[in-house]
Structure formats: C-alpha cells, structure tokens
Amino acid sequence: MEISYKWLQEFIELPESPEQVGKLLTSTGLEVEGIEKIEAIPGGLEGVVIGEVLTCTKHPDADKLSLTTVDVGTDQPLPIVCGAPNVAAGQKVVVALVGATLHPRSGDQDAAQPFQIKKAKIRGAASEGMICAEDEIGLGTSHAGIMVLDTTLPNGTPAARYFNLEADYQIAIGLTPNRIDAASHFGTARDLKAVLNRSLQLPSVDAFVVDNTDLTLDVAVEDKADCPRYTGLTISGLTVGESPDWLKQRLLSIGLKPINNIVDVTNFVCYDLGQPLHAFDADKIAGGKVLVKTLPEETPFVTLDGVERKLTATDLMICDAEKPMCIAGVFGGQYSGVSAQTTRIFLESAYFSATSVRKTAQHHGLKTDASFRFERGTDPNIPVFALKRAALLIQQVAGGVISSDITDLYPDPIEPFRVPVRYRNIDRLIGIQIDRTEILRILNALDIQAEELTPDGFLAIVPPYRVDVTREADVIEEILRIYGLDNVPLSVTLAADSLSEFPKTDPDQWQSRVGQLLAANGFYEILTLSLTRPGYHDAIRPSLTGDDVTLLNPLSEELSVMRQSLLFSSLETLIYNANRRQKDLKFFEFGKVYHKVKLEDGATKYVEKMRLSIAMLGNQEAESWLQKGQPVAYHDLATAVQRILNLFRIKSFDTQPADSTLFQYGITYVVNKKPLVSLGLVQPKLTKLVDLKQPVFYADFDWQALLKLATNKARYEEVSRFPEVRRDLSLVLDKGVTFEQISRLARQTERKLLRTINVFDVYEGENLGKEKKAYSVSFMLQDSAQTLTDVTIDKTMKRLMTAFEQELGAVIRK
Structure with missing residues (x-):
C-alpha cells in the first residue's frame, strides 16, 4: 500500500522527515518497504527562479531576438538573450539559471530529451540563463511566449515555491492482512497520533447541507446480515469532466490513474478515510429504487470490464427495480456507472459483511480496492462521514446540489469489542x-x-x-x-539464557545438509501450501492418524483443510510441471502436516509434525547420445533414501510392508519399533486424483524421528592390515522370504567376522518349483587381528548355511 507524505500532513502535524516518519511507522508494525520522491514535474524546477526584467532592447544582429538584463536576486543582473515576442522591461518572469536542467513538454507528451542551461554567445551577445515559456519548464504546452507572472515575491525566489511544486514522497507500506484499519491516510495517521502523542485533524464536513429533496430514491436492504449498514444520497446538476490538478496530483502520488472528477473523488475518499464508495448514474436507476439483495443462481451480470459473469445465489447485489447494477463491495456494472453525459448521481457508502465480500470476490476472481478493504473489515461507523466528505468534494470539483436527505439504514448497530485485561x-x-x-x-x-x-x-x-x-x-x-x-x-x-549454547542437534543445520545432499543428486526443492482439499484426505483416510484441521473461514473449498500428508502437494507439483513438458522430475520438500485428536477428557489436541518427502517421475537421467533414458525404478528412490540414512549414520533398521493405502508396493524402515520412512510406488488411484497417469515413486520421512537419531560424532576405525575374503552362496527360498531376513539372520549368526552381505542375482524358474526363488548372495569376511585361515572360513560359512536351512527353510545350491 502506498501513502503520500504530504497527504498525511493533512491529518497530523509532521515536521519529521519522510525517513523519520518511515521509521516511526515501522516501529508500530506498519513496515515501510521503501520511500520514493515524487515530483510534480521532472526535476522539480531545481535551478529555476523568479526574476525581473530590468532592461530590454533589440539585438543589433537579429530582428527576432532581444537583449535583456534580469535581476535574479544576485549581486549583478544577468545578461540573457530572449527570442520571445512578448518580453518587456518591468516583467516578472521565470528564469532558468546556468546549470539548471529543464524537462520541456510538447503537446501531451514529455520531450524525449531534457537539456541543461549553459553560458552561451548568441549572435555575439552573452547569455547567462533563459527566460522560460510554460512548455520549456514542463508546466504546460503553450509556446506562444514567455510566462509573465503577477507576483510580489522577491527576485531569486525558487519557482517551485511560486507554483506550489514542493516534492512529495510516496511511502510504501507492507500492510499485513490484520491491519486493514491502516489502509488509508487517516488510518495511518492514527498510529502516528498514538506514537507521537499529537492531535489528529479530520477534514471538516460542517459545510454539508441538503439543498433540496427533488431526487429522493426508495432504498431498501433485504439482506441485512450481509449489509448491516447502507447509506446514500443524490447529487444533481453536476458536470463530469477532468479533475483539478490538486486531485489528480493526490491520486498520482499513490500510483492511481485519474479517470474523471466523480470517480476520482470516490477513489480519493477511499484512500483518504478507508471507506470505499460507489457512484451510480441516477438516470439509469429504473423505478427510482435501490435494492440490496441476492439474485437467483446463474443470473447474468456484465461488470465494468465488459465481462458477463454468472452470479451465485449468495452474491450480494445492488439492484434497481428491474436489474442488478453492482456487485456489492466488489465491482460496478457496465450499464449503471458514471459517464461523460451523467448529470445526476446516487452516491453509496456502506458497510458490507467481510465474509460475503470475500466469498464473492474469490468466486469471480475480482480483486479491487473496495473488495480489498471490505473483505478484511471496514469501519461501520464512518459511512455517513465519508458520504458527506465525498459529496462536498464532488460539489467542489463538479458542481451540483445535494438533492436528497441522507439515507442511513442501520437497524442493528455493531457493538465494540469488550476485552477484559x-x-x-x-x-x-x-x-x-x-x-x-x-x-x-x-x-x-x-x-x-x-x-x-x-x-x-x-x-x-x-x-x-x-x-x-x-x-x-x-x-x-x-x-x-x-x-x-x-x-x-x-x-x-x-x-545469558538465550545465548547459552547451541542445541546438540540443530534442525536447521541438518535440513540444510539433507537439502544439499539431495540437490547434489539432481533433486529440486519445492515449497507448497499447507492448505489442501478435503477430498485428498478422504482417499487416504485409513492411513491417517487423526481428524482434519478445518479452517473456519476458508478462501475456497479446495483450500479448506490443513494437510495431513505431503503426498498430494508433491503430486500437484509433479502434474503442474508435467503439463508444461517437463518429463523427468525429482522433487523433495520439507513441510509440516497437521491433525487433531480427541483426548480422554473430551478436549481436542492439535498436532503439528515436520516431514520430508521425496518424489520421482519420468526417467532417472535424461536420454542423450551416450545412453537411452531409463525410467525411474524403485531402487533409484531407495538409493536416495539410503544416502539420507547414511548421512545420519543409521546402519541398522527393521522393515515391514508399506501402507497399501498409499503404496502399490514398498517398504517401511522401522527404528526402535517406530516407522522412520516409507517408500514405494504410489497407488495409481491416488495419482489419478490430480490427473497424473505416469507412475510416481514417493518416500515420506518422519523428520522429527530422524533428527532424534542424528549424531555429529564421527567414529574412526583403523584400516585393517589383513585381507577380506569373499564367499558366495546360492539359496533357494520361498518367494515370501526377503533379502532383509537373510541379512538380519546372517548378522545375528556371525557378529565378529561378517563385514558386508550383498545379493548379486535373483532367479526364478520352473526348475526351482512354484513359489520358489534363488538368491545369489556374497559374504565379505575379515578379521582385524589376523589373517583368516580356510578352517575358520569354512566353520563360519557352515554356521551361516545351517542357520539359513533351519530358520528360513533354505536349500543350499552347489
């Protein structure tokens, strides 16, 4: 939001500089993001002063030039050669001194190039400045002659002071959603009033009078819940045209484009007092009635931008006796607005329900200055004051008379909040x-x-x-x-307490390390919303541990609950990129999930947990002349997961099948009897929810559980001086036996010599029998104290084979 420094000074005395005001506002919570100097004309007429022509004679060598001497408040008058036909002795003029840079205007466009005044000789005569026409200093477009001023200001007075061109400053405030009360100059001044302990000066509306009641409309509010207060009046005999310079300058200072004097006043009051207004052409109001009500579903309505929109049954509308004229608090209609032919208006100032305006604006995708304020909550006590303020300004800039009493429909005044402290x-x-x-x-x-x-x-x-x-x-x-x-x-x-020591496990540091690891392996980090649609949770309800956390005031149905899983955030990001011809995708995300549970005493507990997700789609590596593209496989995801576990120095874990609600197949790593990470192929029915038809491999870490296992302690082992020995076995097993079972049993059987175990081949065939498979497994044996003998190796392998046969029902193939 932009605020004008000079505009603020109309509400409160501010001898402080714009920079000091910016610091004060930031200290009160209205964070100032920038301050920009705004000049009425480029250059601000720096180096341009008021002068007086002392003498004026014809140039001896040029009929159209005059030799003048001009008093500009210095010790000696300046010699200036002037080509204007109207220059004469005794005139007060505008003089650009040597060194001044002028920004002339031509027609309605700024000149392409400014120019600087320099000492010169013109036809042999010295010239030390320039007597200016209005187009030469950017004040207008006339070049008929020099500007002749009627002023008693001393010679040498800056021209900017004469033309009232003091620079303004645009203060950009990063307004947070909760501080809508400060979305105006009046609202911002209220904070300055409090922090500076100064008085606040509101504009006077004492001059407001009702001239007649010749244009009284019948106003009624049918939906009092969505429109608690509605006020209005009529003005007749006005003329729509260009706004005066002061009004245009005010709007331009905050980045608004002037339109016409009526619309400009409504915009001015909106940013002046924070109260949005709307002006209707009174001659276009059928039946002399203004009705605030809802209309049937799918009623067509053409807005100011020329777009026909289908209304919902909850859209609050401003209507006349025959048709809708405006979406209340959001956007005007194409056929009821002020035009160049308008001579009578109905001026509206209202307080609309924030919830109603927010839903309507969201549904139609309309974000306006009015909806921005109404959907966050305006002041229900200011509509009449703002109405009088706007009516007086319209009379000032467009003429006209107040031709009705003020209509003020406010049956149930809104009470202030009562808070015990x-x-x-x-x-x-x-x-x-x-x-x-x-x-x-x-x-x-x-x-x-x-x-x-x-x-x-x-x-x-x-x-x-x-x-x-x-x-x-x-x-x-x-x-x-x-x-x-x-x-x-x-x-x-x-x-001392806050700076005592760093935590042994720094979550931010570990998150950075894991992020760098994944990024180094081709993954991109994503950051998604914590809000999601309830339909996603319905699809995975059996896997959820608690109830949904539902928003009380959701922006839309699709963003009405807090997510309980990062899965669908990843799937939506995958389909978004896949639809834009990005075929090979590897993402990871650190994010929170939320749920609530009922306690035994009936209370509700809200739970917030941090998770880490990994998602892969397409090819593991893009195809090139060196290799064809290889589709992502389960083991590509498992490799990424294992690298993270290695970073945390997690070597031992149990496994169990992954939740079939989420995964078509996969496993869950369990440490200390608690799930640490689940990974596998996402169920196709879940990917179809986002219209994703390609297989997706996904892993979900319990980040908080992972951090509890983190350690910064490094363990060093001397490199053994004795060689490793490899032995291979081929084991025929039931299909239900996993390699994890083989590995766990082997390590339980031989704890001293077994260094690594690896499966290097899996075979299934009719000669093995139904429901059978063969694992080819390698075992690396090593003794750190001595060289292994054949006798020791054979005894070790025999113990392993016996264990496989007895515990797993294995058949050892020779």
Whole structure:
C-alpha cells in the first residue's frame, strides 16, 4: 500500500522527515518497504527562479531576438538573450539559471530529451540563463511566449515555491492482512497520533447541507446480515469532466490513474478515510429504487470490464427495480456507472459483511480496492462521514446540489469489542512493568477506552474498526507496539539464557545438509501450501492418524483443510510441471502436516509434525547420445533414501510392508519399533486424483524421528592390515522370504567376522518349483587381528548355511 507524505500532513502535524516518519511507522508494525520522491514535474524546477526584467532592447544582429538584463536576486543582473515576442522591461518572469536542467513538454507528451542551461554567445551577445515559456519548464504546452507572472515575491525566489511544486514522497507500506484499519491516510495517521502523542485533524464536513429533496430514491436492504449498514444520497446538476490538478496530483502520488472528477473523488475518499464508495448514474436507476439483495443462481451480470459473469445465489447485489447494477463491495456494472453525459448521481457508502465480500470476490476472481478493504473489515461507523466528505468534494470539483436527505439504514448497530485485561498479564507478556498511566494514555490514543478500572486491570472497549483486537493478548500487543519494542530492555538473565549454547542437534543445520545432499543428486526443492482439499484426505483416510484441521473461514473449498500428508502437494507439483513438458522430475520438500485428536477428557489436541518427502517421475537421467533414458525404478528412490540414512549414520533398521493405502508396493524402515520412512510406488488411484497417469515413486520421512537419531560424532576405525575374503552362496527360498531376513539372520549368526552381505542375482524358474526363488548372495569376511585361515572360513560359512536351512527353510545350491 502506498501513502503520500504530504497527504498525511493533512491529518497530523509532521515536521519529521519522510525517513523519520518511515521509521516511526515501522516501529508500530506498519513496515515501510521503501520511500520514493515524487515530483510534480521532472526535476522539480531545481535551478529555476523568479526574476525581473530590468532592461530590454533589440539585438543589433537579429530582428527576432532581444537583449535583456534580469535581476535574479544576485549581486549583478544577468545578461540573457530572449527570442520571445512578448518580453518587456518591468516583467516578472521565470528564469532558468546556468546549470539548471529543464524537462520541456510538447503537446501531451514529455520531450524525449531534457537539456541543461549553459553560458552561451548568441549572435555575439552573452547569455547567462533563459527566460522560460510554460512548455520549456514542463508546466504546460503553450509556446506562444514567455510566462509573465503577477507576483510580489522577491527576485531569486525558487519557482517551485511560486507554483506550489514542493516534492512529495510516496511511502510504501507492507500492510499485513490484520491491519486493514491502516489502509488509508487517516488510518495511518492514527498510529502516528498514538506514537507521537499529537492531535489528529479530520477534514471538516460542517459545510454539508441538503439543498433540496427533488431526487429522493426508495432504498431498501433485504439482506441485512450481509449489509448491516447502507447509506446514500443524490447529487444533481453536476458536470463530469477532468479533475483539478490538486486531485489528480493526490491520486498520482499513490500510483492511481485519474479517470474523471466523480470517480476520482470516490477513489480519493477511499484512500483518504478507508471507506470505499460507489457512484451510480441516477438516470439509469429504473423505478427510482435501490435494492440490496441476492439474485437467483446463474443470473447474468456484465461488470465494468465488459465481462458477463454468472452470479451465485449468495452474491450480494445492488439492484434497481428491474436489474442488478453492482456487485456489492466488489465491482460496478457496465450499464449503471458514471459517464461523460451523467448529470445526476446516487452516491453509496456502506458497510458490507467481510465474509460475503470475500466469498464473492474469490468466486469471480475480482480483486479491487473496495473488495480489498471490505473483505478484511471496514469501519461501520464512518459511512455517513465519508458520504458527506465525498459529496462536498464532488460539489467542489463538479458542481451540483445535494438533492436528497441522507439515507442511513442501520437497524442493528455493531457493538465494540469488550476485552477484559489484567495488568499482571501485560507485565508478563511485555517483560517489564509499564507505568499504568502510560498504558491508559496509549489505549486512549488508539481509540480504545478503558472502563471498570481496578488495581488489577480494566475492561478495554475496542472500536469495531479494529477487527484484529478481540483478545487480551491483542490489546497487550497494541500497548507494546506503541510503547516501542526498542524501549523494552534485554535483561542480563534473558541474554545469558538465550545465548547459552547451541542445541546438540540443530534442525536447521541438518535440513540444510539433507537439502544439499539431495540437490547434489539432481533433486529440486519445492515449497507448497499447507492448505489442501478435503477430498485428498478422504482417499487416504485409513492411513491417517487423526481428524482434519478445518479452517473456519476458508478462501475456497479446495483450500479448506490443513494437510495431513505431503503426498498430494508433491503430486500437484509433479502434474503442474508435467503439463508444461517437463518429463523427468525429482522433487523433495520439507513441510509440516497437521491433525487433531480427541483426548480422554473430551478436549481436542492439535498436532503439528515436520516431514520430508521425496518424489520421482519420468526417467532417472535424461536420454542423450551416450545412453537411452531409463525410467525411474524403485531402487533409484531407495538409493536416495539410503544416502539420507547414511548421512545420519543409521546402519541398522527393521522393515515391514508399506501402507497399501498409499503404496502399490514398498517398504517401511522401522527404528526402535517406530516407522522412520516409507517408500514405494504410489497407488495409481491416488495419482489419478490430480490427473497424473505416469507412475510416481514417493518416500515420506518422519523428520522429527530422524533428527532424534542424528549424531555429529564421527567414529574412526583403523584400516585393517589383513585381507577380506569373499564367499558366495546360492539359496533357494520361498518367494515370501526377503533379502532383509537373510541379512538380519546372517548378522545375528556371525557378529565378529561378517563385514558386508550383498545379493548379486535373483532367479526364478520352473526348475526351482512354484513359489520358489534363488538368491545369489556374497559374504565379505575379515578379521582385524589376523589373517583368516580356510578352517575358520569354512566353520563360519557352515554356521551361516545351517542357520539359513533351519530358520528360513533354505536349500543350499552347489
């Protein structure tokens, strides 16, 4: 959001510089992201002054040139050669001094190149400046002659002061969604008022009078829940045209483009007071009626941008006796707006339900200045004041008379928030004890009244425009941000406690290490929303450990629950890239999942856990002249998982089949009887939910469990001086026996000499029999104290074979 420094000064006295104001706003929570100087014309007329022509004679060698001397407030008058036909002695003129850079205008366009004034000789006569026409200094387009001023200002006065061209400053504020109360110059000034302890000056509307009631409309609100307050009036006899310079300059200073004087006033008041307004052409309001209501589903409506939209049954509309005219709080209609022929208007100022406007704007994909404010919560007490302010401004810039009383339909006034506050909680949350008088001053400066005062606390009466201040902690935050975070000292004890030592296991460091490992192996990190659609959870409900965390005010049905798995975030990212011809994809994501559980006492507990996901699709490596593309296989994913486990120095684990709800096939690694990671091929029915038809290999780590196993301790073993010995066995086993069972049994049988075990071939065939398979397994044996003898090797292998035969029913093939 952009704020004008000079515009702010209309509400509050600000001798502080724009930079100082920026620091003050940031300290109150309105973070200033940048300050830009705004000049009414390029260069700001720097080096251009008011002068007086002392003498004027014809140039001896040029009929169209004059030799002048001009007093510009210096010790000596300047000799200037002038070609204007209207120059004469005694005139007050605009003089560009040597060194000044001018930005002339030609027609309606800026000149392509500015130019600098230099000392020169023109037909042999010295010239030390230039007497300017209005187009030469960028103030207009006329070049008929020099500008002759009617002023008593001293010679040498900067021309910018005469033309009131003081530079403005555009202050860019990163407005957070909860601070919609500050989405105007008035709202921003309220914070400055509190932090500077100064008075606030609202524009006066005392001049507002109803001239007649010749254009009184019948106004009614049918949906009072979505429109708690609706006000309006009519103005007749106005003229639509170009806005005056001051109004255009105000809008341009915050990046708005002027349109016409009526629309410009409504935009001005929106950014002035924070209250959106809408002007209707009164002659286009059929039946002299204005109705606020909903319309049947699929009713067509053409908005200002010329697009026909189908309304929903919940869209609040402003209608006349025959047709809809405007989507309430969002966007006007094409056939009821102000045009160049408009002479009478109905001016609307309302308070609409934030939920209603948010749903409508989201459904139609319309984001306007009005919806931005209404969907976050405007001030229900300002519509009439804003209406009077706008009516007076319209009369000032477009003429006309107020031709109706103010209609104000407000049957159920919105009450302020009543929040009990205790001093001990203020002291506890802020960390220091603030003087009670200062606390009450701050609250009063923020329009928060303290009632029912006791030694222990008070009742805060919060105005309804502060939609973000509804709890005790919110009130305390208001006190702190105005008191100033910088004024809260950091205690020695707190500093010592916070800087005592780093954790033994640094989650951020491990996350960085794992991310670097995966990136080095061709994976790209993704970051997705924590919100998802409930249909995804329904598809994997048997695998979920708790109930969904549902949003109370979802932006849409597709983003209405917190995710319980990273799987669908990965699948949506895969299909998004696959649809853009990215065929070979390897992603990983660190993200949180959420669920809630019911406790035995009936209470609800919310659970938040960190997970790491890996997803692969397409080919392991892109095809090239060296090799054909090889589709991603399960073992490619298993290799990535194993590299992560190796990084954490996790060597031993148990396995079990992966959850069939998620995986068509796969395994789960279990450490200390708790699942650590599940990996495998995602069930096709799940990939189809995002229209993904290719197979996806996916792994899901319990990141918190992984961190508990992390260690920074390195273990060093001296390289053995004695050689390894390899022995191979071919084992015929039932198909249900896994290599993990073979490996675990071998290590249990031989703990001293067995270094590694590996399967290098698997065979299935009719000669083995049904439901049988053969593993070719290698065993690496080594003794760190001596060279192995044949006798020792044979005894070791015999123990292993006996164990395989007895425990696994293996047949040893010779």
